[in-house]
Amino acid sequence: MTCPRKARLRAVLKHWVNEVKTSQDGNESVFVAFYIDDLSGILERFYNGIDLSQKIHRKLLNHIDRAMNFGSKVQTDAQINLENSNNPNKSNTEQYVQDSTGCAAAGPITLNSHHPCQPAMGKITFYEDKAFQGRSYESTTDCPNLQTYLSRCNSIRVESGCWMLYERPNYQGQQYLLRRGEYPDYQQWMGLSDSIRSCCLIPQTGSHRLRLYEREDHKGLMMELSEDCPSIQDRFHLSEIRSLHVLEGCWVLYELPNYRGRQYLLRPQEYRRCQDWGAMDAKAGSLRRVVDLY
Structure with a gap:
């Protein structure tokens, strides 16, 4: 019997790939903005498996490379909104994705609406x-x-x-x-x-937010951050973080205060234990938002 969550994921991924393959109206940039920010987090909610998410990530990037030219036909949000207002019969494609608890996500994923993540250019x-x-x-x-x-x-x-x-x-x-x-x-x-x-x-985002927990599986004392933190010990009186939930943006966790020591990239997703972000222990000294300052 097919797992409903796996079947749902296959359906979502199939739709995304078809969206890129068949798009002819200049909405490619909207798809890419949506894709870059959300894919890793959605895959982790389904599978909690980094290897699988990387494989699907690379396959979808190959589809995108074949289907579009990143340097052309980039629409602004204002242009997209204008198109939608001029065509009231045009319906947005929505997909609801379940989180790790099996509940529906907070809202629909709308491919033609504004998304805070910008296509990564580097x-x-x-x-x-x-x-x-x-x-x-x-x-x-x-x-x-x-x-x-x-x-x-x-x-x-x-x-x-x-x-x-x-x-x-x-x-x-x-x-x-x-x-x-x-x-x-x-x-x-x-x-x-x-x-x-x-x-x-x-990828770059307009806002950053994450939650830190003193125990695994998002239990115990919870703290929320939306700005850089040079010393977790001074701010929260903790030297270890057992689990994390990145809600918005990408972050880097440093093993020592003042952004020193081992580094761990954190993407928007749930991390139920320190091994999920690649660490051997829960030692945490500082956190920094990934922001292109130029």
Whole structure:
């Protein structure tokens, strides 16, 4: 017997793919804005499985790359609203998604309405040697395996966007957040070696909000944040966070205060235990919103 939740997910994903394949009226940018912010969180609510969400994420990105040109036909929200007002018979496509408890989400997912997430646009260049010397590789999107292009990485230039770098392929190992700027050696991004094997472009949102819990499974004392927190200990008198629920935006959790130590990228989804965000223990020192300041 087919699991209703899995069947529901398949139906939602099929609709998204068809939306991209068949769209001819300039609404591609709306789909991408919706997709980038919500896909990871929705998949986690269904499966709590990072490996599966990454596989589906990559497949859908391939469909998007074939179906659209990111640099053309970008509509503003005002244009979209004007089209809808001029055509009252045009109905929005709505899909209701269940959360991890099996309850319906707070509201419908409307593909043609305003969504706070903006399509991620970025450009990063990796260099094998220090001071931007040696063989280089330029990327404008996620890359699960940089070893195909470079044997090592000793300097990086970020021209736009916010990026998370990983010391191992497939977004594994130590993580390093990079914003726009120049990094002439790996110490500049707090790296431990010249090993950078994968990277992802982090989507931008207009607002950020998350909830922290002192116990696993979102139990115990709950605290909410909507701004950077340089010291969780000073703010909440806690040195450990057992579970998290990211409601809006992407965040980086740091192991130590003042944005130092190991880093963990947090996307909009539920994290019921520290292992869900890739940590070995619940030690937490600071939290920072991922915001492109330029």
